[in-house]
Amino acid sequence: MRTRPLTVAAACAAAALVVVLGLVVRPHTPALSTDESGDAALLDRARPLFAEGVHHRVSVVEIDGEDTRVAHFGADDSTSYEIGSVSKALNGLLLADMIERGEVSEDTELGTLLDLDGAPAASVTLAELAGHRSGLPRLSPRPLDMLGAWAAALTGRDPYRFDVDTLVEQVAAADTSGRGEFAYSNMGAAVLGQALAARAGTDYADLLRARVLDPLGLDGTVLPATAAELPAGAIVGTNDKGRTADPWLARAYAPAGGVRSTPEDMAVLARALLFGDPPGAGAMEPRWDDGEDGRVGLGWFVDDHDGTDVTWHNGGTGGFSTMLALDREGGRAVVVLADTATGVESQARDLLLGEA
Amino acid sequence: MTTTVLYAVGGLLVLVAVAMSAGLLLRTWRHRGSRRLQDRWDALNRFGNALLMTVVALLSVSWTVFPEGLWYPVVALLAAAAAGTVLRWPDLAWRADTERAATHRVSALGTLAFAAVAVAVLVVTLL
Known part of the structure:
Protein backbone atom coordinates (compact mmCIF):
# COMPACT_ATOMS: atom_id res chain seq x y z
CA MET A 1 0.00 0.00 0.00
CA ARG A 2 1.45 3.35 -1.05
CA THR A 3 1.29 6.23 1.36
CA ARG A 4 0.55 9.57 -0.28
CA PRO A 5 3.02 12.39 0.33
CA LEU A 6 0.23 14.61 1.64
CA THR A 7 -0.63 12.05 4.31
CA VAL A 8 3.01 11.76 5.33
CA ALA A 9 3.24 15.53 5.59
CA ALA A 10 0.08 15.62 7.70
CA ALA A 11 1.48 12.89 9.98
CA CYS A 12 4.71 14.82 10.44
CA ALA A 13 2.73 17.98 11.17
CA ALA A 14 0.60 16.15 13.76
CA ALA A 15 3.69 14.76 15.48
CA ALA A 16 5.40 18.14 15.39
CA LEU A 17 2.33 19.81 16.86
CA VAL A 18 2.22 17.33 19.75
CA VAL A 19 5.95 17.77 20.39
CA VAL A 20 5.75 21.57 20.34
CA LEU A 21 2.71 21.61 22.64
CA GLY A 22 4.42 19.09 24.93
CA LEU A 23 7.49 21.30 25.16
CA VAL A 24 5.46 24.46 25.73
CA VAL A 25 3.46 23.00 28.63
CA ARG A 26 6.28 20.84 30.04
CA PRO A 27 6.83 20.86 33.80
CA HIS A 28 9.78 22.93 34.87
CA THR A 29 11.69 22.25 38.06
CA PRO A 30 14.17 25.02 38.77
CA ALA A 31 17.56 24.54 40.40
CA LEU A 32 18.94 26.36 43.42
CA SER A 33 20.16 29.76 42.27
CA THR A 34 23.92 30.17 42.08
CA ASP A 35 23.59 33.93 42.58
CA GLU A 36 24.66 33.89 46.23
CA SER A 37 25.06 36.75 48.67
CA GLY A 38 25.27 37.25 52.41
CA ASP A 39 27.26 35.61 55.17
CA ALA A 40 29.80 33.19 53.68
CA ALA A 41 29.73 30.74 56.60
CA LEU A 42 25.93 30.61 56.62
CA LEU A 43 25.91 30.12 52.84
CA ASP A 44 28.26 27.16 53.27
CA ARG A 45 26.06 25.64 55.98
CA ALA A 46 22.82 26.26 54.10
CA ARG A 47 23.85 25.18 50.59
CA PRO A 48 23.97 21.41 51.23
CA LEU A 49 20.57 21.55 52.93
CA PHE A 50 18.97 22.63 49.67
CA ALA A 51 20.82 20.15 47.45
CA GLU A 52 17.85 17.78 47.52
CA GLY A 53 14.33 18.69 46.49
CA VAL A 54 13.34 21.51 44.19
CA HIS A 55 14.58 24.90 45.35
CA HIS A 56 15.29 28.08 43.44
CA ARG A 57 15.35 31.38 45.32
CA VAL A 58 16.02 30.83 49.00
CA SER A 59 16.74 33.27 51.82
CA VAL A 60 17.96 32.19 55.23
CA VAL A 61 17.93 34.49 58.26
CA GLU A 62 19.78 33.38 61.37
CA ILE A 63 19.68 35.26 64.65
CA ASP A 64 22.02 34.25 67.43
CA GLY A 65 21.96 36.70 70.31
CA GLU A 66 23.26 40.01 69.05
CA ASP A 67 24.25 38.59 65.67
CA THR A 68 22.00 38.56 62.63
CA ARG A 69 23.24 36.67 59.59
CA VAL A 70 21.58 36.26 56.22
CA ALA A 71 22.27 34.02 53.24
CA HIS A 72 20.55 34.52 49.91
CA PHE A 73 20.37 32.29 46.86
CA GLY A 74 18.97 34.37 44.00
CA ALA A 75 17.41 36.88 46.36
CA ASP A 76 18.24 39.81 48.59
CA ASP A 77 17.03 41.41 51.82
CA SER A 78 14.02 42.99 50.12
CA VAL A 86 3.17 32.13 58.97
CA SER A 87 0.35 34.65 58.54
CA LYS A 88 -1.50 32.60 61.19
CA ALA A 89 1.27 33.36 63.66
CA LEU A 90 0.82 37.09 62.98
CA ASN A 91 -2.92 36.53 63.40
CA GLY A 92 -2.19 35.01 66.81
CA LEU A 93 -0.18 38.07 67.83
CA LEU A 94 -3.11 40.25 66.75
CA LEU A 95 -5.58 38.22 68.82
CA ALA A 96 -3.38 38.29 71.91
CA ASP A 97 -2.91 42.04 71.51
CA MET A 98 -6.67 42.63 71.28
CA ILE A 99 -7.16 40.46 74.38
CA GLU A 100 -4.56 42.55 76.23
CA ARG A 101 -6.39 45.69 75.15
CA GLY A 102 -9.65 44.26 76.47
CA GLU A 103 -11.36 44.43 73.09
CA VAL A 104 -12.10 40.71 73.06
CA SER A 105 -11.43 37.78 75.35
CA GLU A 106 -10.31 34.22 74.72
CA ASP A 107 -13.88 33.17 75.42
CA THR A 108 -15.55 35.62 73.06
CA GLU A 109 -17.87 33.59 70.86
CA LEU A 110 -17.62 33.89 67.10
CA GLY A 111 -21.35 34.45 66.78
CA THR A 112 -21.11 37.70 68.75
CA LEU A 113 -18.78 39.19 66.13
CA LEU A 114 -20.10 37.72 62.88
CA ASP A 115 -23.62 36.95 61.73
CA LEU A 116 -23.69 33.17 61.88
CA ASP A 117 -27.42 32.89 62.54
CA GLY A 118 -27.21 30.13 65.13
CA ALA A 119 -24.87 27.90 63.12
CA PRO A 120 -22.77 25.39 65.12
CA ALA A 121 -19.71 27.63 64.70
CA ALA A 122 -21.47 30.56 66.40
CA SER A 123 -20.55 29.29 69.87
CA VAL A 124 -16.92 28.57 68.99
CA THR A 125 -14.53 30.81 70.95
CA LEU A 126 -11.67 32.88 69.60
CA ALA A 127 -9.15 30.82 71.59
CA GLU A 128 -10.52 27.63 70.05
CA LEU A 129 -10.09 29.14 66.58
CA ALA A 130 -6.51 30.26 67.27
CA GLY A 131 -5.59 26.86 68.77
CA HIS A 132 -7.17 24.83 65.95
CA ARG A 133 -9.66 23.30 68.38
CA SER A 134 -12.86 24.76 66.95
CA GLY A 135 -13.91 21.63 65.09
CA LEU A 136 -14.03 23.61 61.86
CA PRO A 137 -12.60 21.66 58.91
CA ARG A 138 -9.33 22.55 57.21
CA LEU A 139 -11.15 23.96 54.18
CA SER A 140 -14.73 24.62 53.21
CA PRO A 141 -16.57 21.31 52.87
CA ARG A 142 -19.16 22.67 50.43
CA PRO A 143 -18.96 20.57 47.23
CA LEU A 144 -18.42 23.48 44.85
CA ASP A 145 -15.71 24.95 47.12
CA MET A 146 -13.97 21.55 47.27
CA LEU A 147 -14.17 21.26 43.49
CA GLY A 148 -12.71 24.74 43.19
CA ALA A 149 -9.84 23.93 45.54
CA TRP A 150 -9.07 20.79 43.54
CA ALA A 151 -9.20 22.65 40.23
CA ALA A 152 -6.98 25.42 41.63
CA ALA A 153 -4.45 22.86 42.82
CA LEU A 154 -4.36 21.29 39.36
CA THR A 155 -3.94 24.57 37.53
CA GLY A 156 -1.80 26.55 39.96
CA ARG A 157 -4.47 29.17 40.65
CA ASP A 158 -5.15 30.95 43.94
CA PRO A 159 -7.57 28.67 45.82
CA TYR A 160 -8.74 31.35 48.27
CA ARG A 161 -10.69 33.70 46.04
CA PHE A 162 -13.50 34.30 48.51
CA ASP A 163 -14.83 37.52 50.01
CA VAL A 164 -15.69 37.82 53.70
CA ASP A 165 -19.41 37.19 53.17
CA THR A 166 -18.62 33.92 51.39
CA LEU A 167 -16.22 32.90 54.15
CA VAL A 168 -18.95 33.50 56.74
CA GLU A 169 -21.37 31.40 54.65
CA GLN A 170 -18.77 28.60 54.50
CA VAL A 171 -18.27 28.72 58.27
CA ALA A 172 -22.03 28.78 58.87
CA ALA A 173 -22.39 25.65 56.74
CA ALA A 174 -19.56 23.79 58.45
CA ASP A 175 -19.81 21.04 61.01
CA THR A 176 -17.95 21.48 64.31
CA SER A 177 -18.32 17.96 65.65
CA GLY A 178 -14.59 17.65 66.34
CA ARG A 179 -14.63 20.68 68.63
CA GLY A 180 -12.14 20.48 71.48
CA GLU A 181 -9.75 18.25 69.56
CA PHE A 182 -6.78 19.60 67.62
CA ALA A 183 -7.52 19.77 63.89
CA TYR A 184 -5.56 22.26 61.77
CA SER A 185 -8.02 24.64 60.11
CA ASN A 186 -7.31 27.31 57.53
CA MET A 187 -10.98 28.20 57.65
CA GLY A 188 -10.82 28.69 61.42
CA ALA A 189 -7.77 30.94 61.20
CA ALA A 190 -9.35 32.98 58.43
CA VAL A 191 -12.63 33.54 60.22
CA LEU A 192 -10.76 34.40 63.43
CA GLY A 193 -8.96 37.24 61.66
CA GLN A 194 -12.13 38.47 60.00
CA ALA A 195 -13.97 38.37 63.34
CA LEU A 196 -11.24 40.53 64.89
CA ALA A 197 -11.52 42.95 61.97
CA ALA A 198 -15.29 43.10 62.47
CA ARG A 199 -14.75 43.83 66.17
CA ALA A 200 -12.36 46.66 65.28
CA GLY A 201 -14.68 47.97 62.59
CA THR A 202 -12.09 47.85 59.85
CA ASP A 203 -10.75 45.40 57.30
CA TYR A 204 -8.20 42.78 58.23
CA ALA A 205 -5.26 44.21 56.30
CA ASP A 206 -5.63 47.62 57.93
CA LEU A 207 -6.08 46.08 61.38
CA LEU A 208 -2.98 43.89 61.13
CA ARG A 209 -0.97 46.85 59.85
CA ALA A 210 -2.11 49.15 62.64
CA ARG A 211 -1.73 46.68 65.49
CA VAL A 212 1.23 44.46 64.52
CA LEU A 213 3.09 45.46 61.35
CA ASP A 214 3.48 49.22 61.90
CA PRO A 215 4.48 48.99 65.59
CA LEU A 216 7.23 46.56 64.57
CA GLY A 217 8.25 48.63 61.54
CA LEU A 218 7.52 45.82 59.08
CA ASP A 219 7.10 48.09 56.08
CA GLY A 220 7.94 45.36 53.57
CA THR A 221 5.25 43.05 54.94
CA VAL A 222 2.10 43.51 52.90
CA LEU A 223 -1.30 42.02 52.24
CA PRO A 224 -1.96 42.66 48.54
CA ALA A 225 -5.65 42.24 47.78
CA THR A 226 -5.22 42.48 44.02
CA ALA A 227 -2.48 41.73 41.52
CA ALA A 228 -2.01 45.48 41.11
CA GLU A 229 -1.13 45.76 44.80
CA LEU A 230 1.71 43.23 44.58
CA PRO A 231 5.09 44.76 45.43
CA ALA A 232 7.08 45.98 42.44
CA GLY A 233 9.07 43.11 40.97
CA ALA A 234 7.18 40.54 43.06
CA ILE A 235 8.59 37.11 42.31
CA VAL A 236 6.37 34.18 41.40
CA GLY A 237 6.76 30.69 42.78
CA THR A 238 6.78 27.19 41.34
CA ASN A 239 4.16 24.71 42.50
CA ASP A 240 4.63 21.00 43.13
CA LYS A 241 3.50 20.23 39.58
CA GLY A 242 6.48 22.16 38.24
CA ARG A 243 4.32 25.02 37.02
CA THR A 244 4.27 28.72 37.80
CA ALA A 245 1.83 29.35 40.65
CA ASP A 246 -0.49 32.34 40.69
CA PRO A 247 0.10 34.66 43.65
CA TRP A 248 -2.15 34.06 46.64
CA LEU A 249 -3.88 37.34 47.31
CA ALA A 250 -5.15 38.57 50.63
CA ARG A 251 -8.89 38.22 50.42
CA ALA A 252 -11.05 36.70 53.17
CA TYR A 253 -8.46 33.99 53.87
CA ALA A 254 -5.64 36.53 54.34
CA PRO A 255 -5.36 35.77 58.09
CA ALA A 256 -4.67 32.14 57.21
CA GLY A 257 -2.09 32.70 54.49
CA GLY A 258 -2.29 35.94 52.51
CA VAL A 259 0.76 37.85 53.79
CA ARG A 260 3.97 38.57 51.85
CA SER A 261 7.16 39.53 53.61
CA THR A 262 10.87 40.01 53.10
CA PRO A 263 13.97 38.51 54.76
CA GLU A 264 14.68 41.95 56.21
CA ASP A 265 11.26 42.14 57.87
CA MET A 266 11.38 38.53 59.04
CA ALA A 267 14.69 39.31 60.76
CA VAL A 268 13.09 42.29 62.52
CA LEU A 269 10.08 40.17 63.54
CA ALA A 270 12.18 37.29 64.81
CA ARG A 271 14.44 39.63 66.80
CA ALA A 272 11.38 41.34 68.31
CA LEU A 273 9.87 37.96 69.23
CA LEU A 274 13.10 36.88 70.91
CA PHE A 275 14.26 40.02 72.66
CA GLY A 276 11.60 42.72 72.32
CA ASP A 277 8.10 43.31 73.53
CA PRO A 278 6.05 42.87 70.35
CA PRO A 279 2.27 43.23 70.35
CA GLY A 280 0.60 40.04 71.53
CA ALA A 281 3.79 38.17 72.43
CA GLY A 282 1.75 36.04 74.84
CA ALA A 283 0.33 34.24 71.81
CA MET A 284 3.49 32.13 71.69
CA GLU A 285 2.87 30.56 75.11
CA PRO A 286 1.72 26.96 74.60
CA ARG A 287 -1.66 26.11 76.10
CA TRP A 288 -2.89 22.89 74.53
CA ASP A 289 -1.53 19.60 73.20
CA ASP A 290 -1.67 19.10 69.46
CA GLY A 291 -2.60 15.44 69.80
CA GLU A 292 0.94 14.28 69.00
CA ASP A 293 4.12 15.48 70.69
CA GLY A 294 3.67 19.22 70.27
CA ARG A 295 1.82 22.00 71.99
CA VAL A 296 -0.19 24.87 70.61
CA GLY A 297 -0.48 28.53 71.52
CA LEU A 298 -2.60 31.22 69.89
CA GLY A 299 -1.58 30.51 66.32
CA TRP A 300 1.87 29.19 67.30
CA PHE A 301 3.30 25.70 67.74
CA VAL A 302 5.90 24.59 70.27
CA LEU A 324 10.00 30.58 61.17
CA ALA A 325 11.58 28.78 64.13
CA LEU A 326 12.57 30.28 67.46
CA ASP A 327 14.60 28.96 70.36
CA ARG A 328 13.31 31.60 72.77
CA GLU A 329 15.31 30.40 75.74
CA GLY A 330 18.54 30.23 73.76
CA GLY A 331 17.95 33.57 72.03
CA ARG A 332 18.19 32.03 68.58
CA ALA A 333 15.96 32.08 65.52
CA VAL A 334 16.05 30.86 61.95
CA VAL A 335 13.75 31.92 59.13
CA VAL A 336 13.83 30.23 55.74
CA LEU A 337 11.91 31.70 52.81
CA ALA A 338 11.73 29.96 49.43
CA ASP A 339 9.94 30.38 46.10
CA THR A 340 9.05 26.74 45.49
CA ALA A 341 6.43 24.53 47.09
CA THR A 342 9.07 22.17 48.50
CA GLY A 343 8.93 22.44 52.29
CA VAL A 344 11.83 24.03 54.18
CA GLU A 345 10.93 22.98 57.74
CA SER A 346 13.74 20.49 58.25
CA GLN A 347 16.37 22.91 56.94
CA ALA A 348 15.27 25.62 59.37
CA ARG A 349 15.23 23.21 62.32
CA ASP A 350 18.66 21.81 61.42
CA LEU A 351 20.13 25.31 61.28
CA LEU A 352 18.42 26.37 64.50
CA LEU A 353 19.45 23.30 66.46
CA GLY A 354 23.04 23.37 65.23
CA GLU A 355 22.66 20.22 63.17
CA ALA A 356 23.86 21.98 60.04
CA MET B 1 1.65 13.34 50.92
CA THR B 2 4.86 11.46 51.38
CA THR B 3 7.46 11.21 48.66
CA THR B 4 6.69 7.50 48.29
CA VAL B 5 3.01 8.16 47.65
CA LEU B 6 3.81 10.97 45.20
CA TYR B 7 6.19 8.64 43.35
CA ALA B 8 3.58 5.88 43.26
CA VAL B 9 0.81 8.17 42.00
CA GLY B 10 3.13 9.75 39.45
CA GLY B 11 4.37 6.39 38.26
CA LEU B 12 0.85 5.05 37.85
CA LEU B 13 -0.42 8.08 35.92
CA VAL B 14 2.62 8.16 33.63
CA LEU B 15 2.35 4.42 33.08
CA VAL B 16 -1.31 4.69 32.05
CA ALA B 17 -0.54 7.58 29.68
CA VAL B 18 2.37 5.64 28.14
CA ALA B 19 0.27 2.49 27.84
CA MET B 20 -2.50 4.33 26.00
CA SER B 21 -0.12 6.01 23.53
CA ALA B 22 1.92 2.84 23.01
CA GLY B 23 -1.25 0.78 22.53
CA LEU B 24 -2.51 3.20 19.89
CA LEU B 25 0.88 3.25 18.16
CA LEU B 26 0.95 -0.55 17.93
CA ARG B 27 -2.57 -0.59 16.51
CA THR B 28 -1.62 1.90 13.81
CA TRP B 29 1.05 -0.56 12.58
CA ARG B 30 -1.25 -3.55 12.44
CA HIS B 31 -3.40 -4.02 9.38
CA ARG B 32 -4.92 -7.34 10.37
CA GLY B 33 -6.39 -8.99 13.41
CA SER B 34 -8.47 -7.69 16.26
CA ARG B 35 -5.70 -5.51 17.67
CA ARG B 36 -5.74 -3.04 14.81
CA LEU B 37 -7.63 0.18 14.42
CA GLN B 38 -11.12 -0.86 13.41
CA ASP B 39 -12.34 2.42 11.97
CA ARG B 40 -11.92 6.17 12.26
CA TRP B 41 -14.13 6.42 15.34
CA ASP B 42 -11.93 3.80 16.98
CA ALA B 43 -8.83 5.85 16.07
CA LEU B 44 -10.38 9.07 17.39
CA ASN B 45 -11.46 7.37 20.61
CA ARG B 46 -8.04 5.90 21.30
CA PHE B 47 -6.18 9.09 20.46
CA GLY B 48 -8.59 11.09 22.62
CA ASN B 49 -7.99 8.76 25.55
CA ALA B 50 -4.20 8.93 25.12
CA LEU B 51 -4.31 12.73 24.91
CA LEU B 52 -6.61 12.97 27.94
CA MET B 53 -4.38 10.74 30.07
CA THR B 54 -1.31 12.73 29.03
CA VAL B 55 -3.05 15.94 30.16
CA VAL B 56 -4.13 14.27 33.41
CA ALA B 57 -0.52 13.19 34.02
CA LEU B 58 0.76 16.68 33.27
CA LEU B 59 -1.69 18.31 35.69
CA SER B 60 -1.71 15.71 38.44
CA VAL B 61 1.82 14.37 38.80
CA SER B 62 4.04 16.15 41.32
CA TRP B 63 6.84 16.71 38.83
CA THR B 64 8.97 18.39 41.50
CA VAL B 65 9.18 14.97 43.14
CA PHE B 66 8.68 12.58 40.22
CA PRO B 67 11.52 12.63 37.62
CA GLU B 68 10.73 15.51 35.29
CA GLY B 69 12.65 13.87 32.43
CA LEU B 70 9.95 11.20 32.07
CA TRP B 71 7.63 13.83 30.59
CA TYR B 72 9.61 13.76 27.33
CA PRO B 73 9.11 10.03 26.51
CA VAL B 74 5.42 10.51 27.31
CA VAL B 75 5.21 13.34 24.75
CA ALA B 76 7.36 11.48 22.21
CA LEU B 77 5.09 8.43 22.37
CA LEU B 78 1.97 10.56 21.99
CA ALA B 79 3.54 12.34 19.01
CA ALA B 80 4.40 8.98 17.39
CA ALA B 81 0.87 7.76 18.05
CA ALA B 82 -0.56 10.93 16.49
CA ALA B 83 1.63 10.49 13.41
CA GLY B 84 0.69 6.82 13.13
CA THR B 85 -2.99 7.63 13.42
CA VAL B 86 -2.78 10.22 10.63
CA LEU B 87 -0.87 7.76 8.41
CA ARG B 88 -3.53 5.09 8.90
CA TRP B 89 -6.46 7.50 8.55
CA PRO B 90 -6.98 7.22 4.74
CA ASP B 91 -7.16 3.42 4.99
CA LEU B 92 -9.86 3.46 7.64
CA ALA B 93 -13.59 3.55 7.04
CA TRP B 94 -15.63 5.90 9.17
CA ARG B 95 -17.60 2.95 10.43
CA ALA B 96 -16.32 -0.62 10.42
CA ASP B 97 -18.58 -3.37 9.27
CA THR B 98 -18.53 -5.08 12.64
CA GLU B 99 -20.84 -5.46 15.61
CA ARG B 100 -18.59 -3.25 17.72
CA ALA B 101 -18.61 -0.32 15.30
CA ALA B 102 -21.33 1.44 17.27
CA THR B 103 -19.28 1.03 20.44
CA HIS B 104 -16.34 2.86 18.87
CA ARG B 105 -18.48 5.85 18.00
CA VAL B 106 -20.14 5.96 21.41
CA SER B 107 -16.73 5.69 23.14
CA ALA B 108 -15.29 8.49 20.99
CA LEU B 109 -18.25 10.73 21.70
CA GLY B 110 -18.03 9.79 25.39
CA THR B 111 -14.37 10.79 25.50
CA LEU B 112 -15.22 14.07 23.81
CA ALA B 113 -18.10 14.67 26.24
CA PHE B 114 -15.90 13.85 29.25
CA ALA B 115 -13.23 16.27 28.06
CA ALA B 116 -15.88 18.96 27.52
CA VAL B 117 -17.33 18.44 31.00
CA ALA B 118 -13.84 18.50 32.56
CA VAL B 119 -13.02 21.77 30.80
CA ALA B 120 -16.41 23.23 31.79
CA VAL B 121 -15.87 22.26 35.44
CA LEU B 122 -12.43 23.83 35.42
CA VAL B 123 -13.79 27.03 33.86
CA VAL B 124 -16.79 27.27 36.20
CA THR B 125 -14.80 26.60 39.36
CA LEU B 126 -11.95 28.91 38.44
CA LEU B 127 -13.98 31.90 37.30
Missing part, protein backbone atom coordinates in the same frame (compact mmCIF):
# COMPACT_ATOMS: atom_id res chain seq x y z
CA THR A 79 12.79 40.03 48.05
CA SER A 80 9.07 39.68 48.70
CA TYR A 81 8.05 36.08 49.44
CA GLU A 82 4.61 34.71 50.20
CA ILE A 83 4.86 33.52 53.81
CA GLY A 84 1.70 31.41 53.71
CA SER A 85 0.58 30.13 57.08
CA ASP A 303 7.86 21.34 69.89
CA ASP A 304 10.46 19.83 72.17
CA HIS A 305 13.69 18.80 70.44
CA ASP A 306 15.92 16.99 72.92
CA GLY A 307 15.20 19.50 75.64
CA THR A 308 15.06 22.59 73.40
CA ASP A 309 11.63 24.15 72.98
CA VAL A 310 11.22 25.30 69.39
CA THR A 311 8.43 27.83 68.86
CA TRP A 312 7.48 27.84 65.21
CA HIS A 313 5.11 28.18 62.33
CA ASN A 314 5.62 27.07 58.78
CA GLY A 315 3.94 28.28 55.65
CA GLY A 316 3.16 26.94 52.22
CA THR A 317 1.29 28.56 49.35
CA GLY A 318 0.94 27.36 45.78
CA GLY A 319 4.50 28.35 44.97
CA PHE A 320 6.26 29.35 48.20
CA SER A 321 7.48 27.71 51.41
CA THR A 322 8.46 29.35 54.67
CA MET A 323 9.59 28.33 58.13
